[in-house]
Amino acid sequence: MAAIEISDLSKQFGSVTALQNLDLTVEEGEVFGFLGPNGAGKSTTIDILLNHVRPTAGSARVFGMDVQDESIPVRERTGVLPEGYGPLGRMTGHKHVEFALQAKRADGDPQAILDRVGIAGAADRRVEDYSKGMKQRLMLGMALAGDPDLLVLDEPTTGLDPNGARRMRQIVQAEAERDTTVFFSSHILEQVEAVCDRVGILNQGHLVAVDTIDGLRETAGATGQIRVAMASIPDGLIETVQDRDGVTSVAVEGTTLVVGCENAAKGAVVSDCYGAGIVEDVETSEASLEDLFVSYTGGEN
Amino acid sequence: MSWIAVARKDFRDAIRSRMFWALAIVFGLLSIGIGGAYGYFTDELAASVPASEAGIGLVFFVQSPITIFIMFISAIICHKSIVGEWEQGSLKLLLSLPHTRSDVILGKIVGRAGVIAVPAIGSLVLGLGLGAALLGGSVLTSVDFLAVAAGFLVAILVYIALYVSIFVGISAITRSSSLAVAGSVALIVLQFFWSVIIALVTLLLDLSGDPDWLYIPQTIMPNAAFNELLNASLSAMTEWPLSANAGDIDAVYASPWTAAVILLLWIVVPVAIGYWRFKNADL
Numbered sequence: 001m002a003a004i005e006i007s008d009l010s011k012q013f014g015s016v017t018a019l020q021n022l023d024l025t026v027e028e029g030e031v032f033g034f035l036g037p038n039g040a041g042k043s044t045t046i047d048i049l050l051n052h053v054r055p056t057a058g059s060a061r062v063f064g065m066d067v068q069d070e071s072i073p074v075r076e077r078t079g080v081l082p083e084g085y086g087p088l089g090r091m092t093g094h095k096h097v098e099f100a101l102q103a104k105r106a107d108g109d110p111q112a113i114l115d116r117v118g119i120a121g122a123a124d125r126r127v128e129d130y131s132k133g134m135k136q137r138l139m140l141g142m143a144l145a146g147d148p149d150l151l152v153l154d155e156p157t158t159g160l161d162p163n164g165a166r167r168m169r170q171i172v173q174a175e176a177e178r179d180t181t182v183f184f185s186s187h188i189l190e191q192v193e194a195v196c197d198r199v200g201i202l203n204q205g206h207l208v209a210v211d212t213i214d215g216l217r218e219t220a221g222a223t224g225q226i227r228v229a230m231a232s233i234p235d236g237l238i239e240t241v242q243d244r245d246g247v248t249s250v251a252v253e254g255t256t257l258v259v260g261c262e263n264a265a266k267g268a269v270v271s272d273c274y275g276a277g278i279v280e281d282v283e284t285s286e287a288s289l290e291d292l293f294v295s296y297t298g299g300e301n
Numbered sequence: 302m303s304w305i306a307v308a309r310k311d312f313r314d315a316i317r318s319r320m321f322w323a324l325a326i327v328f329g330l331l332s333i334g335i336g337g338a339y340g341y342f343t344d345e346l347a348a349s350v351p352a353s354e355a356g357i358g359l360v361f362f363v364q365s366p367i368t369i370f371i372m373f374i375s376a377i378i379c380h381k382s383i384v385g386e387w388e389q390g391s392l393k394l395l396l397s398l399p400h401t402r403s404d405v406i407l408g409k410i411v412g413r414a415g416v417i418a419v420p421a422i423g424s425l426v427l428g429l430g431l432g433a434a435l436l437g438g439s440v441l442t443s444v445d446f447l448a449v450a451a452g453f454l455v456a457i458l459v460y461i462a463l464y465v466s467i468f469v470g471i472s473a474i475t476r477s478s479s480l481a482v483a484g485s486v487a488l489i490v491l492q493f494f495w496s497v498i499i500a501l502v503t504l505l506l507d508l509s510g511d512p513d514w515l516y517i518p519q520t521i522m523p524n525a526a527f528n529e530l531l532n533a534s535l536s537a538m539t540e541w542p543l544s545a546n547a548g549d550i551d552a553v554y555a556s557p558w559t560a561a562v563i564l565l566l567w568i569v570v571p572v573a574i575g576y577w578r579f580k581n582a583d584l
Contacts, residue, residue: 015584050397052584072399080397089314096306102306103398126317139394 001064003028003181004049005081005283011044018044020205022058026183026198028149030177034185036202037297041133042185043083045202046154049183062150068074076104079148081139081183083155087128093138094123097145104146117141118167132159140168149270150181157191169195189293203297216292223248223292226266226287228257232280240272249295258294303400307408308415315378315416324374325420325569331370332428335363340435352439356446357535359432360453364531367425368524371457372464372492374417376485379468382409383579384481393584394500402580406473414465418458425454448538456531459564463523466568473575476582516555526563533557 004077005025011019017057019041020022027030047053048060051071060067062074088096097110114120115237117137122130136159153172157165172182172195192199195211201209208250211219241257242250246265251258259269266284273279315321327471339362347355386392395405429450433441440446475481489499499518502513520526534557553577 047584052393052396054581054583064427072401074398075399078397080391082397084390085394086386088393088394089310090317090390091310091313095313098397099306099310103303103400142398291475 001028002026002028002061003063004032004183005061005064006045007044007059009060011041011048011053012056017205019048019055020203021040021277022207024200024201024207026181028063028181029176029179030198031182031184031196033196033199034183034202035187035192035199035293037187040202040297041205042202043154044078044186046082046152046183049255050075050078053120067289076146077148078150078152079143079145081136081143081151081153081156083158085139088130088135088138090126090128091121092124093127093130093134093141095142095243096127096138100142100145104148106146108145108147110145113141113144114138116144116171118164120225131196132163133161136160137164137167140171144171144175148180150183151175153182153184155185155187157186157188165191178301189290201293201296208296219292223260224263224266225295226259226261226269227281227283227285228259228270228273229280229281229283230255230257230273231280233257234277237272237276238275241269242270244272304404304411306406307359307395307400307404309579311409312415317451320378321416321420323379324417325423327425328370328374329427331365332367333423333431334428335366336428336430336432337435339343339363341434343480344436347436347440349533350471351447352437352443353445356433356440357428357449359436359440360446360449360535363425363428363432364453367421367457368460368527371417371421372489372524375413375461375464376468376489378416379409379413379465380472380481380485381478382413382469383472383575384551385472385478387584388478389583396584403576406469406576406579409468410462410465410572412467413469419467421457421461422454425457429453445538448567449535452535452538453531456527456534460527463527463564463568466481466572467523470571470573470575473572473579492522492524495525513555517559520560520563523564523567526560526567529560530557530564531561 002025004024006022006024008023009022010017022041022045027114034042034045044264046121048055049062049067049253051067051074061078065074067074091099093114094110097113101108101110111120111123114123117140119130119134119137121132127135130138136156140153143153151161151172154163156168160168169191172184176182176195182195184192184196196213198210198212199216200207209216237257238250238264241247242245242261244261244265247259249260257273261269270279270282336359339359343355343358347358383392386395391406396402400408430441433446467488471484471488472481475484496519499515503515508515520529
């Protein structure tokens, strides 16, 4: 059974489309990275999984349970580190973890959990006095309470120093070894790269790519970009280039044609340009994983 | 049953705030001040009436300012209970755990009612005790007084539940803190001017001789319904004649039961609308 099964999910906030026809399956035991720039719809997807937000169309299931009709059983098996969670209460860190354990109806030692996230020493301090990083660690502790089968981490490294980020990664890896499914959202590529089996890239509510890190690397290696500066862009050239096999994107910057394509298609693209007008300069480059992410997400990060 | 956990957290968070201690102290001073003043200034008068009557006089002297104070305090403590946490994002945290939205609303009502009830009951016991002691030895031990005082404390708990439920309901209905403030203030203002409004309308419509059905609008606001019910209940417990609106009206509906139904509707309806809005809302 899939841990997360999202089918044809759409969400409209007034006139703003946050998600459009999202299809996504995350298998049990998988560490899935959910990438995308801010505002791409990552948090909306997570909010729908937790029933904070109701979809306009489509459905989502967690461990086969409908996220709307069976939200409580879903959340009993899910540990969540939400994004932008607002001020915490005035209780101590210890009491907060206890509260999470109680809600999950789980036995567990709050102290051991706090130790695991590295704030055991602050257990009896009120959380309103915690630093941002300590709060984030506490949130992770609350997410881990009750040994969830699914961990949902929304931008988990926000506010963490490098040590904290490293501890977060180690915990994600340890959880993955225990066959916990991890759904990890981030706008920072390298964090996802370090821990995830597979990543999905979301942009403006659309899922633009789903692949393993290696698969993405291959795609990145095989594709490149070619920039052809011309005196002017002749009519019909864009269409001609677009129709070429291996061309994935065509954009115009001033009078420069920017074409994303497989390396093998570069020659044909250049000859198309020579055939149609005056070429002033040609630049070609291979894409890195970073470029790939940028090209998928329109370069606005 | 996870509303209990939500209520406990809400209560624990609240009693760790300075606001709570300020509330408890003001409550205590107010109650002791009013009760003490009554006992101190009317002890000679009280000596001339039966102890039970003097004690009941004390209860009614304390009732009016204390209930108004509770109404304001409930508004202050409850109007942001849902919408404020919604705006700040704290609700996402609460609802990421396996709590339902009804758990959250019920937990907030019970938690905040506790926050008000604990200092209220404590203060009233002190204030009524002091007042009764000052009135004279036999008042404090008069069975009638003790029964009325106990009945009054129960009534105060109902009153707290009433207003906490109303203001948490308003908080769940509205989609911004400022609207919640506006709604809460509007209700309080309407309470104060209700009898004036009724008088004006009666005048405008030229309703001579106060028709019987006027009992309904006169009793429809929460404070009016509460007072009507309190007076009727305490009258039934003692020989003390209490004026109730229903007193000299023959109509079937002019009874404390009507007031009880109105009170129940005030406890249930705003929060039911709030729950319905909140249940369907995107956080």
